[in-house]
Amino acid sequence: MASIFLRALTRSRDRLAEALAGLVPGRRADSATLDELEAALLGADIGPETAAELIDVVRDARAEDVRPALAAEMVRVLKSAEGPGADAATGPRVVLVVGVNGSGKTTTIAKLASFHQSRGDRVLIAAADTFRAAAVDQLRLWAERLGVDLIAQGSGGDPAAVAFDACQAAVARGSDVVLIDTAGRLHTQGNLMSELDKIRRVTQKVVPGGPHEVLLVLDGTTGQNGLRQAEEFLQSAGVTGLVLTKLDGTARGGVALTIARRVGLPIRFVGVGERDSDLVEFDAREYVEGLLGTEAAE
Amino acid sequence: MFEQLTGRLQTTLRKLRGSAKIDEKSFAEAARELRLALLEADVHFGVVKDLLASVKAKALEETVTRSLTPGQQVIKILNEELVGVLGGERQELKFAGAAPHVVLIVGLQGAGKTTTVGKLGARLRREGRSPLLVSVDVHRPAAREQLARFGETADLTVCESDSDDAVQRAKEAVREARRRGDDVVLVDTAGRLHVDEAMMQEAQAVAAAVQPERILYVCDSMVGQDAVQAASAFADALPVDGHILTKLDGDARGGAALSIAAVTGLPIYFAGVGEKIDDLEVFHPDRVASRILGMGDVLSLIEKVQDQVDLEVTEGLEKRARQGDLTLDDFRSQLQQIRKMGSMSKLLELLPGASSAPGLAQMAPDDAELKRIEAIINSMTRVERHKPRVINGSRRKRIAAGSGTSVQEVNRLLKRFAQSRKLMKKLNKKGRRNTPWANLPSF
Ligand SMILES: Nc1nc2c(ncn2[C@@H]2O[C@H](COP(=O)(O)OP(=O)(O)OP(=O)(O)O)[C@@H](O)[C@H]2O)c(=O)[nH]1
Ligand SMILES: Nc1nc2c(ncn2[C@@H]2O[C@H](COP(=O)(O)OP(=O)(O)OP(=O)(O)O)[C@@H](O)[C@H]2O)c(=O)[nH]1
Ligand SMILES: [Mg+2]
Ligand SMILES: [Mg+2]
Numbered sequence: 059m060a061s062i063f064l065r066a067l068t069r070s071r072d073r074l075a076e077a078l079a080g081l082v083p084g085r086r087a088d089s090a091t092l093d094e095l096e097a098a099l100l101g102a103d104i105g106p107e108t109a110a111e112l113i114d115v116v117r118d119a120r121a122e123d124v125r126p127a128l129a130a131e132m133v134r135v136l137k138s139a140e141g142p143g144a145d146a147a148t149g150p151r152v153v154l155v156v157g158v159n160g161s162g163k164t165t166t167i168a169k170l171a172s173f174h175q176s177r178g179d180r181v182l183i184a185a186a187d188t189f190r191a192a193a194v195d196q197l198r199l200w201a202e203r204l205g206v207d208l209i210a211q212g213s214g215g216d217p218a219a220v221a222f223d224a225c226q227a228a229v230a231r232g233s234d235v236v237l238i239d240t241a242g243r244l245h246t247q248g249n250l251m252s253e254l255d256k257i258r259r260v261t262q263k264v265v266p267g268g269p270h271e272v273l274l275v276l277d278g279t280t281g282q283n284g285l286r287q288a289e290e291f292l293q294s295a296g297v298t299g300l301v302l303t304k305l306d307g308t309a310r311g312g313v314a315l316t317i318a319r320r321v322g323l324p325i326r327f328v329g330v331g332e333r334d335s336d337l338v339e340f341d342a343r344e345y346v347e348g349l350l351g352t353e354a355a356e
Numbered sequence: 357m358f359e360q361l362t363g364r365l366q367t368t369l370r371k372l373r374g375s376a377k378i379d380e381k382s383f384a385e386a387a388r389e390l391r392l393a394l395l396e397a398d399v400h401f402g403v404v405k406d407l408l409a410s411v412k413a414k415a416l417e418e419t420v421t422r423s424l425t426p427g428q429q430v431i432k433i434l435n436e437e438l439v440g441v442l443g444g445e446r447q448e449l450k451f452a453g454a455a456p457h458v459v460l461i462v463g464l465q466g467a468g469k470t471t472t473v474g475k476l477g478a479r480l481r482r483e484g485r486s487p488l489l490v491s492v493d494v495h496r497p498a499a500r501e502q503l504a505r506f507g508e509t510a511d512l513t514v515c516e517s518d519s520d521d522a523v524q525r526a527k528e529a530v531r532e533a534r535r536r537g538d539d540v541v542l543v544d545t546a547g548r549l550h551v552d553e554a555m556m557q558e559a560q561a562v563a564a565a566v567q568p569e570r571i572l573y574v575c576d577s578m579v580g581q582d583a584v585q586a587a588s589a590f591a592d593a594l595p596v597d598g599h600i601l602t603k604l605d606g607d608a609r610g611g612a613a614l615s616i617a618a619v620t621g622l623p624i625y626f627a628g629v630g631e632k633i634d635d636l637e638v639f640h641p642d643r644v645a646s647r648i649l650g651m652g653d654v655l656s657l658i659e660k661v662q663d664q665v666d667l668e669v670t671e672g673l674e675k676r677a678r679q680g681d682l683t684l685d686d687f688r689s690q691l692q693q694i695r696k697m698g699s700m701s702k703l704l705e706l707l708p709g710a711s712s713a714p715g716l717a718q719m720a721p722d723d724a725e726l727k728r729i730e731a732i733i734n735s736m737t738r739v740e741r742h743k744p745r746v747i748n749g750s751r752r753k754r755i756a757a758g759s760g761t762s763v764q765e766v767n768r769l770l771k772r773f774a775q776s777r778k779l780m781k782k783l784n785k786k787g788r789r790n791t792p793w794a795n796l797p798s799f
Contacts, residue, residue, distance in 0.1 A: 097401055103580035106395040159603060159631065160466025160576065190631070191505035196498035203497075244606040277466065281398030281580020283608040304465060307549040309582035332465070332496070 078350065081121035092117065095124070102312035102349060105282050108319060129346050132315060136325070136342035139318035150182070150228040152236045152261055152268035154221075156254055156295050157275035158287055159242030162303035162329055164193065166275050167239045168200035169329065169337035175204065179234035184224030185210035186217040186257060187241035197239055204334060207233065217241065218256045225264035238269070245290030254295040272297045273326060276314065278304040284313035288321045303329035306336070310349055378415045378426045386430050387412065397648045398611030400584045403618045411437055435645055441614055442641035447598070447623040453569050455539040456488070458530060460566070462559055462594065463574035464586055465547030468602035468628055470499065472574055473544040474506035475628065475636035480540055481512065488538040490515040490529035492522040492562055493546035503544055510633045513538070522546070522558055526566045543568065550589030563594055570597045572625065575616055577604050583612035584619050591620045601639065602628035613644050682777045684741040688733045691726055731759040732769050744770055 078095070081087055087095070092113055099109040115131045116124045153170065155163050164187070171181045183201050185208060187193035194210045201208035209224035221238050228236045238257065243250040261268045274297040276284055291297045302311040305328050314325050325340040387408050394404045411434045418429065451457040459476070461469045470491070477487045489512055493499035507514035513536075515529040526543055533541045545562065548555035563571065573587060573596045590596055599620075601613050604627045613624060624639040733741065735758030740747050747755070747770060756763045 100395060100401045101581050103398075103582070106392050158578065158606070160468060162466060190502075191509070192498045192502035195501045196496075199497035244603065246605070246607050277576070277578070279464065279576070279579045279582045279586070281578065281608070281611065282396055283398070283578045283606070284580075286607060304549075307464070307551060307582065308585045309580070313580065 078125050081124055083120075083122040085121050086118065087116065087121050087124050091121075091124075095128070099312070102310040103281050103284075104312035105285070105316045108316045125350065129350050132346045132349070133342050135315055135319050136345065139322045139324040140342070141324065149265050150225070150233045150236045150268075151270045152225060152228075152238065152265050154238045154240070154254075154257065154261070154269040154272045154295065155275060155301075156240050156272060156291055156297065157242065158244050158277075161242065161275045161277040161280075162301075163187075163242065163275045164196050164200070164239050165332060166273070166301050166303060166327070166329060166337070167197065167237050168204065168334045170237055170327075171200070171204050171206050172334040173337055174235045174237075175206065180207075180232065181235045181237065182207040182209065182224060182228045182231065182233040184208075184221050184236060184238040186220040186224075186238050188213050188215045188217050188220065189241040193239075193241065200334070207231065217253060218260045221257045222260040222264060225261055225268070229264060236265075236268075245287050245294075251290065251294035254291075258296060269296075271299065271326075273299055273301050274323070275301045275303060276311070276317075278302050278311035278329070279307065279309040280311070280313055282313060282316075285316055285320060288317040288323055292321060292323065297323060299324050299326035301325075301327045301329060302340075306330040312349070378418075378430065380416070382426070383412055383415055383430065386427060390430070390434060393650060394611065394648070397609035397650060398580045398583075398615075399648065400581050400611070400615040400619075403584070403615050406618070407434070407437055407441070431649070431651060435649060438614060438645035438648060439641045441618050442645055443617060443623040443639075444641060446638055446640055447625055448638075449570070449598070449625045451540070451569060456530060456533040456541050457539060457570070458541045458543065458566050458568040459570045459572060460543045460545065460559075460563055460568040460594075461572055461574060461600075462545050462590060462596070463547065464549065464576070465496075467547065467574045467576045468600075469547065469574045470502050470506070470544050471631060472600055472602060472626075472628055472636070473503065473542045474510060474512065474633055476626070477507075477512045477542055478510050478633045479636055480542075485540050486536075486538045487540040487542055488513050488515055488529060488533045488536065489542050489544065490517070490525060491544045492525045493544060494520050494522050494525070495546040499544075499546065506633070523561050523565045526562045530566050541566075550586045550593070556589075556593045559594060571595055572598055572600055573616075573622075574600045574602060575612055577601050577610040577612060577627075578606065578608040579612040581615075583615045587616040588619050591622065596620065596622060598622045599624040600626045600628065601644075604644075605629040605635070609648050609650060610644055611648050614648055684733050684736065684744055684773060685738075687773055688730060688741075691730050691733075728759070728761055728765065729769055732756075732761055732766055735759040744773060 081091060095116075096109050096113050099112060100106065104112070112128060112131060116127045119127045155167055155170075157163050167183060171183060174181050183197060183206055185194045185197045187197070188211065194213055198208055198210065207227070209220060209227050211220050211223070217240060224236055224238065227233075238261070240254065240257065241250075245251065258269060258272075272295050274288060274291045274295075276287065280287070288297065288300070300314055300317065300323055302314050302325055305311055317323050318325070325345070328338045328340055328345070330336045330338060390411075391404055391408060394407070395401060399407075411430065414433050415430050418433070461473050461476075463469050470493070473489055477489050480487045489503060489507055491500040491503040491514070504514050504516075506512070515525075515532050517525045517528045519525050519528065522545070529541050529543065543562070543566070545559060546555070548559065550556065571594050573590050575583060575587060579586075587599070599616055599622060601610065601624055604610060616622075617624060624641075627637045627639045627644075629635045629637055732755060735755045736747070740751065740755075752763050752766045756766050
């Protein structure tokens with residue numbers, strides 16, 4: 059597993075590794091090294107404020123301690139946001155998937171379906187993106203490929219109605235997991251954001267306590283706007299965790315660290331490709347290792 | 357966040373005030389805050405460094421103009437720099453070669469390529485062209501259906517092909533366009549990572565086969581620091597001509613625009629501002645520059661100060677103010693200038709020193725109140741406006757009735773006016789700097 063993270067982040071960690079390699083044991087990190095380190099953190103989209111705070115933590119450390127101290131602090135921040143997800147008492151576990159346009163929601167649904175299938179769960183998918191052109195076709199092709207149930211209506215329908223139908227079907231069929239795909243929406247679109255609340259409410263009507271998990275799919279290339287996304291989707295949709303996608307490129311998704319610190323949302327999964335198997339359960343230590351190119355401190 | 361930043365920036369910049377030239381030390385302080393603002397806006401840290409270096413060189417050279425504080429001057433130079441990097445004047449996409457003109461649309465996964473192809477098609481048709489759309493995305497599930505659906509709703513012709521090969525599909529589309537007499541072929545490609553060699557080779561193969569006249573790179577405006585690596589890798593692999601920035605309808609500051617323009621030197625032609633077919637606009641460098649800076653208010657004020665303040669009026673007024681001869685006519689023309697410049701509270705934020713006086717904005721009259729004040733003055737006779745002393749009780753009643761206000765409001769205005777007349781006299785005796793701000797009525 060560690061190797062998947064390392065591989066996914068290899069291309070991106072070079073800069074950090076370089077900065078860290080410049081440290082001479084026994085001495086304090088000099089300001090040039092700290093500047094390099096800050097640049098590396100900035101380059102990972104950690105953001106100027108969090109980067110400055112991280113640098114402050116290691117400012118007075120001896121050179122050989124900078125690396126482990128930085129890693130430990132990053133792991134601490136990420137772990138502080140973690141907590142157990144709610145479990146379904148009875149009936150299916152309902153997972154609502156939300157996010158801005160094109161972040162990778164539909165593909166993540168396919169990956170999650172495959173993930174749950176491999177654990178022996180019976181999965182049902184709800185195609186509640188009734189807006190985007192061919193969104194239903196996209197999900198149907200994935201459902202067929204994976205052999206999971208799909209509930210869909212024609213395009214232009216009411217997304218809440220699709221979610222309602224799907225939950226009822228899941229109860230009737232004895233499904234273990236319901237995955238609800240939603241249309242991409244920018245967090246600034248008030249009416250579309252309140253639509254998510256409606257989906258939540260109809261879900262609850264059928265499956266008490268649902269949705270048990272609301273995943274915000276965050277494009278790993280996203281910059282500081284990710285923080286706004288997390289805040290707004292948390293408020294409107296009750297997000298419980300993040301999925302960080304597209305980490306197979308050169309982006310590192312460092313804004314997720316800032317989200318963990320500021321909003322308290324944990325990263326649950328990481329997307330590392332376009333196939334249904336390209337999903338990894340998040341592990342803070344391995345992620346930081348991949349980012350820093352170093353053994354994260356215990 | 358931004359408010360906070362702007363606040364901090366103003367504090368720093370206020371310190372710059374009063375010196376006729378910007379020196380190294382004061383610039384360094386301002387630069388720290390500007391750097392933060394640009395990084396928060398997702399401008400690549402390397403680009404930020406370069407930008408500030410060139411702003412510094414210019415700022416240290418320039419003498420501070422009469423109407424701007426040195427801080428505003430720095431922002432003005434930075435803004436000009438940003439607009440310059442973003443392409444200066446807005447760019448038009450033109451075709452030169454023989455029809456059909458092939459346009460290849462490329463970019464990372466989910467950037468908005470397919471939607472943009474639909475929007476571009478609609479736009480070109482509005483311009484009297486006959487576009488043919490084709491998807492060569494043979495990878496993502498239902499990618500071709502997506503474009504086909506767009507074609508149906510917008511009544512655009514989408515080339516159908518049975519081939520599952522990207523190069524073949526592109527070639528067929530060009531042949532089809534020739535046969536049908538279409539003059540533009542818009543090719544929608546699959547999303548790909550710049551580090552995915554096989555996929556980048558596929559894009560090169562498509563380009564080699566259909567020799568596009570234009571290759572446009574689509575960039576999501578929410579992208580952070582990675583924008584630089586991705587855009588430059590695409591530009592290295594393919595002869596990219598320019599960019600299209602999508603999802604600007606959100607609240608991302610869009611620093612990516614600056615990053616990609618800076619590293620590739622290529623223009624940004626269009627901005628996507630929604631999911632619908634008409635949500636494509638010509639890219640305006642100046643608008644995006646001020647969005648990135650997050651100081652639209654400061655910038656428009658700077659502009660307005662330069663454009664709109666009627667210096668003649670101001671200068672005559674200054675003289676009268678110094679002599680304590682300010683009339684209610686002057687007062688009214690000042691009010692009108694303020695209203696031309698925008699809301700009072702915004703203006704106050706920009707006043708040197710105003711941000712350090714918390715609550716000042718709440719104390720300032722709002723726009724509705726300014727209008728009422730103007731109405732009161734309008735109800736006065738010329739003599740009353742020039743010699744407010746003559747306004748007795750019955751005159752006050754008449755003015756209140758004429759302006760639809762109350763006697764109390766008239767009283768309040770007259771009192772404020774008398775106070776500000778005194779204050780101005782005092783201030784001007786002290787030889788305060790000659791900025792337009794010096795003449796604002798003090799409430
Ligand atoms: N490289 C890579 N591509 C991904 C990953 N996840 C998704 N994608 C691609 O990103 C693009 C957008 O993915 P979708 O799943 O359609 O995104 P979405 O959020 O459902 O999009 P909308 O419904 O239009 O808002 C597709 O081309 C996916 O194949 C990932 O982890 N890595
Ligand atoms: N709000 C907003 N959404 C946009 C804009 N442009 C595209 N989108 C949305 O972004 C998502 C992805 O758009 P696509 O056109 O499918 O992106 P793509 O680059 O073709 O994606 P792949 O082919 O999977 O790589 C869809 O939900 C679009 O509706 C825009 O300017 N504003
Ligand atoms: Mg989708
Ligand atoms: Mg597409």
